Amino acid sequence: MIHSLFLINNAGDIFLEKHWKSVISRSVCDYFFEAQEKAMEPDNVPPVIRTPHHYLINIYRDKIFFVSVIQTEVPPLFVIEFLHRVAEMFQDYFGDCSEVAIKDNVVIVYELLEEMLDNGFPLATESNILKELIKPPTILRSMVNSITGSSNVGETLPTGQLSTVPWRRAGVKYTNNEAYFDVVEEIDAILDKSGTTVFAEIQGVIDACVKLSGMPDLTLSFMNPRLLDDVSFHPCVRFKRWESERVLSFIPPDGNFRLMSYHVNAQNLVAIPVYVRQNISFFESGSSGRLDITLGPKQTMGKTVECVVVTVHMPKVVLNANLTATQGNYTYDPVTKILVWDIGKLNQQKLPNLKGSLSLQSGAPKPEENPSLNIDLKIQQLAISGLKVNRLDMYGEKYKPFKGVKYVTKVFR
């Protein structure tokens, strides 16, 4: 299966390599660089590259290319999914999955990779198991380690791998038993010029942070489970119960994990929380243009819209922008031609407005089309689909846990 892994940064340096079978020379990455050059943008590097003797399957995440080398037939998604899992594990361990973090923790990275794959076949990919095998670095621990000379490799051997619930480690103990669930929904909508919805859907996830002692068996039920159109679960969720009763029954992993992700198919019901009035025009003569954008809240159910950011990909001919914002501030990057207007909280009374002129490259023909606007926003305490968690029950343990649910709606692209 997976033969070797190379981590390559944006500059084209191979800063980590790991081989699970015989060593493959890093010159194999030349084929990757070739493809990368051809693709211009990192997004466009084909995930699967064929070379005379190998196949390179790569993902691009957090400005790092994870390039895996394989030799024989293997489902590409298998490898891609695994690489993403690796990246997530780095994120989990080091807080972020950057080149710096990986270089700083190269030994832990190596140990992790060693445990995650055996001979190229995934062995332990559950974070709970891995954390038992290899303790994540913390400031305190690294200090203690440096004094006592002890290590961040678990002294006790993990037993989770052997149990029937491989995702949960054994012997969990907390003084405060807590279970938090974040219902995060994302609206994904395409509006046309006049503001009518071309396409809209709601994507949701329930992220959980469960810190409960022992082996709790949780049951989470919804007020309106019928809303959910398509779901996918963490392996801990008992699918049969969902099928029959529409409740989530599971023995949770310890710590943070994504319990489920869902899709709400409510084409017409999706209420777009904001409206935009925009007017971007370019003058035929005089190599200039005008921009006028106004944002306003709409159907927010009494909640405030926060973190509003408007991003405009300007045409290539736009040299600079000279604008004034009534709220927040804007930046225009003349290289990438991206105009970012960070508004912040949306004010009901005083609608934020961005107005001003654009200077165009002189002599160039005026752009044929107006640029499209991307709007990011966030609404706390509201799940736009109306999904509500009904209750959480715990079986199997005696204590009373503290439970909490948080709803967030986001628009991020």
Added chain:
Amino acid sequence: MSSSSAFNDEKGGSSSVGEPEYGHDPASGGIFSSDYKRHDDLKEMLDSNKDSLKLEAMKRIVAMVARGKNASDLFPAVVKNVACKNIEVKKLVYVYLVRYAEEQQDLALLSISTFQRGLKDPNQLIRASALRVLSSIRVTIIVPIMMLAIKEAASDMSPYVRKTAAHAIPKLYSLDPEQKDQLIEVIEKLLADKTTLVAGSVVMAFEEVCPERIELIHKNYRKLCNLLIDVEEWGQVVIINMLTRYARTQFLNPNINESLLEEGGEKEFYASDDDEDDEEKKAEAAALAKRKPYVMDPDHRLLLRNTKPLLQSRNAAVVMAVAQLYFHLAPKAEVGVIAKALVRLLRSHSEVQYVVLQNVATMTIKRRGMFEPHLKSFYIRSTDPTQIKILKLEVLTNLASETNISTILREFQTYIKSMDKDFVAATIEAIGRCATNIGEVRDTCLNGLVQLLSNRDELVVAESVVVIKKLLQMQPEQHSEIIKHMAKLIDNIQVPMARASILWLIGEYCEHVPKIAPDVLRKMAKTFTNEEDIVKLQILNLAAKLYLTNSKQTKLLTQYVLNLAKYDQNYDIRDRARFIRQLIVPTDKSGALSKYAKKLFLALKPAPVLESPFKDRDHFQLGSLSHLLNTKAGGYQELPEWPDSAPDPSVRNVEVPEWSKCTSRKERKEKKVEKPFYSDSEGESGPTESADSESDSGSRSESDSEQTGSGSESEESVEESQSEEEEDEEEEKMKKKKKVDKSQPKKSESAESDQSSGEEQKKERKGVKQRRSGSESESEEESESESSESESGSEEDSESDTDTRKKKKTPASKPTAKDTKKESKKETKEISLLDLDDFAPTSSPQVTPVNNFLSSSLASDLEGLSLTDTVLAPTTIAPSASVRMYELLHRITGEGLGVEYCFNRQAFSPDPHMVAVQIHFTNNTSCETKNLHIEEPKLQSGMRIKEFPEIDMLPAGESVSVVMGIDFCDSTQAANFQLCTHTRKFFVSIQPPVGELMTPIFLTENEFKKEQGQLMGMNEISDKLTLGEKCQNDHSIIERVNATANLGRVPCGSDKDCSLPVPPPSSPPVSRFAGKTVSSGSLVLVTVARKEGGGAQLTVNCEKMVIGTMLMKDILHALMQ
């Protein structure tokens, strides 16, 4: 710099020896000389006594390894520490060892003994990790040690160690492929493992070592299906992919009927026509009969059912694996479920999207309807990477149809304005494809494209030209305007491909633009030398065509162009010029060919087919690397085509050890005592015993589930999943039940679920039985069991006939059944004997084989209790008077020899697929007839005849009966043959009524309903009828149905109701009959539901629709009389 300082912070401090080196990031290169020095101090640190120093050194070494620096010269120093007590040092040493052992084989051997010691450690995790490292060291010398270690670990107590052993198998195999045979043995052993932990790994080993040994899977197939949901994600992917291939070799194509329907359409039903002389139709009938109707193997269903929940997995690879499984294996109607899951994956990372879209593109070509509802999910976002956009475009184009083309085109229009030019070009091409595929929008598209010709972006124009060229080729006459427009464009467009396309168009349709064409040629001749090769070739082409059509104006121009080309740098162009000159300019030598020049150049060219690059990609297994690349990757296992006939399904049966059966039966019995069912035993014998048998089958299933769990650590999960499944099944059952018969009396749920889960077990048991009597020929065995069934059946019959008998027999048979069960705890062999003793006397006297519908209870008891059926001797039973005789040869035409035949409804023992035909010869002449035999059978293809042994002599006035077998291939076509005597030959034919093509089988009511549930839709025919005067009661209905068709009666609810304490008053009398066709074994289910006022509803469910229709007709006829 921040990185290196952080590096320092983390690791520094503890040691003082290597301090100055720390700031030096190995990645930043360093000076080689200092490298050597550093290695020296690393060696020192490794030799020291302090673990912390060793650890520090190892960390630095590993960091070097990670950066790809060579650290091999440290090998001796590192390997010494393999036995270090500190776990982290040990681990890092392992990491180092695995990396460099291959290069330093001799030194690596030093470490082996440590691992060998580790293999015997009491801690399973240490054993596992020792095996892991040992097998990862690629040193050929230790192959025997590895082999031994793997073998030992494969039978380790701990499933985790066994899993590691499974992982080690491919490692050893890649090191030394000669070990294959031994490794396969280990794989075989591990495949039988019942824990979820091992399943994924061993299947992976199987796929790498011996994917061709599909037969190893048979015995483990059902187990793998059942464990699947609890296997870890990566294992699931591997197992699902393997099972897809397996299923392709073992089951029949579920869509075969549909493809047949598409071809045959209405013709299917012609067989019910009486018009049988039509030869053509006959031939077709034979062809149809040859193609077996489709019955989904229950194992096939099991696979589909157990994989479906995995579509909800969070792991994209699992979802994709299930999707491809459904695409390749599921009946068309069910494939749709995967669409939603795949669309969900489109919201994942772009790499995932890329792969999924590739697969969706392939799927949409074959099954467009599946993704049509999700059309909008494939709309393109401005933020998508170009490669994703192009794939989405591909999918959208594939999805375009008359109904949605307008929306798609509107969407395309916005895409054209995109700033991503590659994407715009792809969009234009997509529009072109939509235009060719959907005739209605061709003109609209063309107009749109023409508008694009005035676009400012050259790429857009060029692409449009290319596409327009392709479109115009389809109907050039109407579009000379467009051609003119394009001719003008040639001055502006610089993209070679577009220029070439325009030139080609003008050349091809120069007759439509007679004035412009020469002018274009003139312009091109001017710029010839500066053109790209592809354009030059087209200029030559244009010149040649014009010369042929309009030589007056263009002769000189052509000469000029040809001369230019003659001295071109490119040999292709020189070559072409020479060729064209010879062809079109008539000289003395080349007279013959130049006559045809016009035909050569101006031949009508077929319009190009714009088709998806994803066409025909589905011969690669979807989701595979090979599919993605559209070439075979190394190690790719071809997805086999469906077999024409299913291989023996019994190979998947798993033997159930007897001890478990016995013990569980005991338990079961104890449990059952409290059940109301049991205490009800005072009632009629039939139902009680059937309840009993239900409990039996239930107990079997229980024992089985226990067994799968026993000895494995994941016992709980296994059982849980099984019980869950049971629940599920039960639920389904309940639903079905409600549908079929609402007034069905409530039974205790447990009994019902037992029953349903017992079914599968029963099938398995049958398999067990078969294997046990493996020494005998199959046919023999079948005939025996058949006769035993008929015996018991007829017993039941006689029971109902005579009251006195019943009273005697019922108490007699009941206790024995109980007794035997008690005794079964000790001895199983005895039971069958006992049983027989009991049944034999009662069954021998009866002689009514016509109505041999089966007594459910007794038969099932027999089935449940008798483990060997060899004891039952085959009994031949003479046909009773009620059997209808058909004339084969009238005594006048036969010159005194009269021949009649009947279907005696006995199993034809030499071949179970044949219908037994009893032939009765009567010699009416005054002299004897000799040498009666059959000659020259003229049969429809597929039919077979087993002749009766020749009758040497038939004295005058005597008569004799013989039995012959005919395999009618489940069709009602006549079997023609010659009947010969010593003097004459007679052409005769035997044509079976449809009812004789089947043989009864025993089903319980639940089984019946389950089977019926699977034979809905096309396979179900139902009709209303008015019952004839003489058959208003159940008894006569049964009699008539049985007279018409050789079916077995299913003990049904209406029977049972009487024995229940509270018989529901409104239950309609329903009679059910079950059988299977003799030749192919397809199920035939008949239901007669009587209604108020002499009406009735007749339903026939049969996989063979033709048989079903004919049977329907016959039974209707019989019942209405």
